[in-house]
Amino acid sequence: MQTVEKPVSQPVDSPLTIAGRSFTSRLMTGTGKYRSLEEMQESIVSSGCEIVTVAVRRVQTQAPGHEGLAEAIDWSKIWMLPNTAGCQTAEDAVRVARLGREMAKLLGQEDNNFVKLEVIPDSKYLLPDPIGTLKAAEQLVKEGFAVLPYINADPLLAKHLEEAGCATVMPLGSPIGSGQGIRNAANIQIIIDNAKVPVVVDAGIGTPSEAAMAMEMGADALLINSAIALASKPSMMANAMGMAAKAGRMAYLAGRIPVKDYAIASSPLTGTITGANF
């Protein structure tokens, strides 16, 4: 059904630029939780994404589902975003970020200095530690990383990270894998309205409508993993998410109608008609 997207000429969107590198797609995906490497490969393609995040620790330790994962992706086409999932402290995260950089180099991305910074001492909600995240970010920026920190939607923390030299901020919509959607839209809106770096909404998005909503609010990009990998049909959901990210971005550029209290008729009703008028 969605195979026949008629090309329509539209004003061209500017690319998403992170740390000087430009991307057309505004949807990033992940590699965890898939039922098979094949489903992962198909989903990455059908999502249209250009950035894929990889859990460095899980690849290094060959955690279940991560054997062969790094090799299963065509890194000549996909930009790797190594992440520090599984790190509970700033020190741990810094160390794993360095490993991630090595991994990217080994896989052919010599100039890849990106890292998705996760400092998560909490195993129940997987919520990030603001203090440890800021500390690790400051260190990684010093070491030349392009740091994309995963954070609770705290506008002041976002500002601290931006001032520390982070390449983006990545506020969470709701806990990782919860599928609760955007539960803190007010704070995310404040972050978007005030950030000078790209804002990537990460975690919690469960449906295309939630993906579109984040983009309509003015987010620069999204990262979605669980909602794709754990859907009944991951590749189809990946395609849906890719389209929703585009649709939301286009709506942001196209200028939505204002919300009004009352109805607005299609046009003034002038005159009346009778059968004879026809």
Next chain:
Amino acid sequence: MQTVEKPVSQPVDSPLTIAGRSFTSRLMTGTGKYRSLEEMQESIVSSGCEIVTVAVRRVQTQAPGHEGLAEAIDWSKIWMLPNTAGCQTAEDAVRVARLGREMAKLLGQEDNNFVKLEVIPDSKYLLPDPIGTLKAAEQLVKEGFAVLPYINADPLLAKHLEEAGCATVMPLGSPIGSGQGIRNAANIQIIIDNAKVPVVVDAGIGTPSEAAMAMEMGADALLINSAIALASKPSMMANAMGMAAKAGRMAYLAGRIPVKDYAIASSPLTGTITGANF
């Protein structure tokens, strides 16, 4: 940006079938409120829609913005859905429906018996009259119309209309043109879960995220007019709405993840790593 939609093979969706007629697109649009006929024409194309609703009274009376409207659309490609906008009583609506059938015939759609039934005595919110709507629907069904009634999201009224032989039910998300989105999702969900005819969510949708949400809930189709026609860039918004309707439908078919209270880590963390492990 949205011009390069890579074709991806997916399970084929069944068509939308209304009164025995099948359609691929699940987004219907309108003709009112556009700033120019050109914007209307471009938007209809970029939305990908196959059904367009036309206000019979406004065309008949050549209301402002409706001169030449009927002739501006290529009715060999687009299925006309005449509507009874501007009718305050059942009698008025029945009469205008008959005019609509004539209009469709004159424009080349000999076998078009569709009518979007609107009975709206209320000029402030443009909310439909349940009593008048049911009465008009019963008469129009007798006369051989395929009736698509615009209704408040009342599950029992929807059932009455279905039993009266209507071809669809069209519950409103929120008042016409208000852009408030889906304000009565609970009732619309009950209608969807119990209807044996297609459910078309009509009125109130302001953004692609709201369009996608209605489709994710299981709606069969959408009708969107104001949010496209009155957007800053109507054609771009039309494109976004078309993609969102598809994305929402695909997500419905792809099976979303359940909503959970807590977070779910990407994978069990087994073992620990050190720099030496790499």
Next chain:
Amino acid sequence: MQTVEKPVSQPVDSPLTIAGRSFTSRLMTGTGKYRSLEEMQESIVSSGCEIVTVAVRRVQTQAPGHEGLAEAIDWSKIWMLPNTAGCQTAEDAVRVARLGREMAKLLGQEDNNFVKLEVIPDSKYLLPDPIGTLKAAEQLVKEGFAVLPYINADPLLAKHLEEAGCATVMPLGSPIGSGQGIRNAANIQIIIDNAKVPVVVDAGIGTPSEAAMAMEMGADALLINSAIALASKPSMMANAMGMAAKAGRMAYLAGRIPVKDYAIASSPLTGTITGANF
């Protein structure tokens, strides 16, 4: 804890007046679903309510939990609101309404002509039938009843019932006993803004916050049964609901602050201080 409500002099609220009869309390309760008659009796007292609804059919047939129910309440203090629960058609409801009037007379309320009209063909969601309800209401008004119809939150239906001579309209917040709260606030607000009879929000309220919200919107009264009767501690919940109804009403009269996008500091900060200033 809540026993010491300090009396504070406030502008006096006008009473709730229904069909010429005035009440101080704006919370109505019910008699169904309690675990015992004692819990029911205690809850009615602690709620502070002055109107209690009784299911005529269940009392007549001595349904489980309804033996001795009518006799368990002091009808010299509480105004009976017989209801037509269990009626699927207009005819059924009219017949049961007449029985209700007899029941009220037998229990000492000679001039009680109130009836809560429920016409509910749907056994899954217990949603009311708009067509049957209007038909029954017209008949009952003719017979001199003060009709309080239970309806889906449809503003046009509410207007029809008002014009038919009903004493109130009773839009539902969400399905009976569901505890989902006010799921259709937009429609209820339109009903409130346009009704010339009291609007009583009925069904779905699960918590005091939801009760207060309905009153803050300008509802004239509430009817709450399940949320009290099925709470772990019904009498305490009844007390909480009574207080919440009052608090919401007071807030409506006291004039809430507008909702603003940005923060407002407590006062301009003038000057700076040092320890020496103190």
Next chain:
Amino acid sequence: MQTVEKPVSQPVDSPLTIAGRSFTSRLMTGTGKYRSLEEMQESIVSSGCEIVTVAVRRVQTQAPGHEGLAEAIDWSKIWMLPNTAGCQTAEDAVRVARLGREMAKLLGQEDNNFVKLEVIPDSKYLLPDPIGTLKAAEQLVKEGFAVLPYINADPLLAKHLEEAGCATVMPLGSPIGSGQGIRNAANIQIIIDNAKVPVVVDAGIGTPSEAAMAMEMGADALLINSAIALASKPSMMANAMGMAAKAGRMAYLAGRIPVKDYAIASSPLTGTITGANF
């Protein structure tokens, strides 16, 4: 109307205990933004509160509306909660907290070591700085203060502050004075579920329904200022807020009904009745 709160015996709630000091009321109020000292005095009484927060800087500098403020309250009955409003850095806040302790002593509360810690560099949204707040809290705990920090609803930050020895955590519902209500309920619920110190919801509450909702979620107390001081009738709104805080707390203790998808009839309908049955 609300003067006749019938005393009803209920299970006694445990007191609110902060830093070893117990309070019956769970509503705290403020002193800023009132139109007159008289309105402030009346509102404090009618709210039933036992803790009132005072902006130390504004009192020290005699900011508009703060002349004579400290003397206008009967500190033999009301516990003072000095706050550090207007401080942009940790250092500033620590200094002002010390001044607050002196102020409390001068006004007769010799053993009052409470401070509501606000570190707010942001003048647009008045959102607190997580880094500066934690730093100031650590210092103030060392100096023997009972620290009540005002924070964004970040569960990990709340845990850091608790571990640093704070007496409570005070997550914000939405920006100060915005009246937007509880915009981040998911995070506040996580904080409540995991905190070992009292959780006081602060800022953003605009109505009694929102106050009740926070208490129903299990918050231990509320702080409300703008919604009372800037209401059309502050004293009446204060009374409403006091009742709502109680109602919400009682509902939390009384055990609300679960939310269900479908309706639940009042009782099984057994048998049918006819007029003759009566």
